[in-house]
Amino acid sequence: MQAGGELEVTLPETGEFYWSKIRRQIELEDRRSPSINAPEPVSARWVRFVTPAGALAALALFVVVALKHSEPPEPRLALDDSHEIETPLEETSSFSFRSEAAAMTVVWVDSHRE
């Protein structure tokens, strides 16, 4: 028992050997882990660049393909109701159709003449 009330601990080895053990351990860990200031390998930088770029390219490709396939195929000759048509006169009527073969949209106006 010491003056301050602390217990005196006796080390199993000498103090010099004890501290040299700690120093060797620190030196070993320094050799294992690379330095923080060491330059990043080129391959790692490429992976960091290619991964998001590839993801974006895949996303763009998906959007383009989805938009392309969302347009329904048009029939060769069909009544055309996809666009607005108006016949304000009471004595006339009209209907619209499209010929894919002739690449032509027709609005036929019927004036109900005898």
Added chain:
Amino acid sequence: MKRLVPFWQLALAATAVLIFYSCVLRSAPADLMLQAQLVWGTNNDKPDDPKLKDVDQKVKDKLRGVFKWKNYFEVNRQDFTLTASAPRKVKMSDLCEIEVQNLGNSSVELKLYGKGKMVVRKTQRIKSGELLVLAGDDKNDTAWFVVLSLVEK
């Protein structure tokens, strides 16, 4: 040195801006060079009228492929540029007039006037090589056609 913004966030932002501007540019209406033809269709031979001209073979073939008439004659033809600013009125005959408006994205609104009254109105996307045709019966089993198309550059 540590980057303030990661690369993928910059790339994502750049892509979003690119898509936004491409959408804005696409929706901006461009001027359209159009041709309007008033055509008369009949099964008879060409009448002795110097005002009547033969229709372009391409247009004639297309009309023959869809309608029953054998012969098509051009009564009038008007080439005009359609800007995005205002609709354009084009007189096709003494009784017939059309009004065309550029809606952007290659879409047009076509109005047909007969004797000053609007007969029909149609909105349609118009592409190169395509025809937008307004048509109707005429006397003696003939027909009239207003053919609107893009002028080939």
